[in-house]
Amino acid sequence: MDRRALLGRAGGAATLAAGAATIAAPAIAQTAQPTLRWRLTSSYPKSLDCIYGAGEVFARVVSELTDDRFQIRVFAAGEIAPPLQALDAVQTGSVECCHTTSFLYTGKNEAFGFATGLPFGLNTRQQNAWMYEGGGIELMNEVHRKFNVYGMPLGATGAQMGGWFRKAMGPASDLNGLKMRIGGLAGQVLSRLGGVPQQLGAADLYPGLERGTIDAAEWLGPYDDEKLGFVRVAPFYHYPAWWEGGASTYFYVNLDQWNALPKSYQAAIRAGCAEATHWMVARYDIRNPDSLRRLVAQGAKLTPFSRDMLDTCLRTWLDIEKELVARNPDFAKVHESWSKHRDDMRIWHRVAELPFDNYVAQASARR
Secondary structure, three states: OOHHHHHHHHHHHHHHHHHHHHHHHHHHHHHOOOOEEEEEEEOOOOOOOOOOHHHHHHHHHHHHHOOOOEEEEEEOOOOOOOHHHHHHHHHHOOOOEEEEOHHHHOOOOHHHHHHHOOOOOOOHHHHHHHHHHOOHHHHHHHHHHHHOEEEEEEEEOOOOOOEEEOOOOOOHHHHOOOEEEOOOOHHHHHHHOOOEEEOOOHHHHHHHHHHOOOOEEOOOOHHHHHHHOHHHOOOEEEEOOOOOOOOEEEEEEEHHHHHHOOHHHHHHHHHHHHHHHHHHHHHHHHHHHHHHHHHHHOOOEEEEOOHHHHHHHHHHHHHHHHHHHHHOHHHHHHHHHHHHHHHHHHHHHHHHHHHHHHHHHHHHHHO
């Protein structure tokens, strides 16, 4: 082979490669994604590592998926916004996004309750199915747009307990005059039965119970409730929580900020929310059993609600639900989808899952 010809061809190839690099470099620069630094205000204190920690898991995933170009710093309740005003801060644009519980904002529109869970409503698995396959996220965002935010689930608690009471609860008449921290539309049930619902953040619950400014508080379940120390001031631990079958927590972002994001960053947010939700459910399911055992050892009086309590609260809620459908068009539109999927999923649950669960429970008890 002619050595000079070979060198010539090699030199030509190098020239072409250099030219290609020169041409390609501006194209790469043009598609580079922006560097963003956002703040997320949480409605939860750092001490509650599951529910607060889901926000940190979310932020970590978003950062990793964008090679650290999109970083979201998580602030605990009260650091930049009060826990019950996280959504308000996002609406006004004073902070880009938040992690909160949607039913805190049913005073703005009762339809916000669907994003967390309604009384006697869906369990965590059913809520997830409705949100992701039943059109729940899209329906909720039709409501959210009216408040200048875009939202999606970020976390779920699984099944909850019915709360801590300074005195044991018997029939539904025991709710008359009861001052109770209770979230969302369940407060309307309590109010109609003579109780006095209170909206309080986690940090205010123990002092309220200790001083007697509230008589009862529902928060979440054993793992968080143990950390908050309720057993020392309100020993009657009732169940089940009829306020919602399994509460979802929610991510809200200012609508203008969301629309301005590159599609890849929007996808990173969706992925981060989903990952944090799986993490949070698993963490509670693993930790709740041991916490429940410790609480009972510390003196918690584990007591089911009476049938009269549950039946009366259910009848009251069904009346309220009908009234909300009749007078709130947003609630009615979301309810049409939600209730259909609720009924369908309950049929499936009764046919396939409930018999299995009941058999396993009975077989285990016989061993």
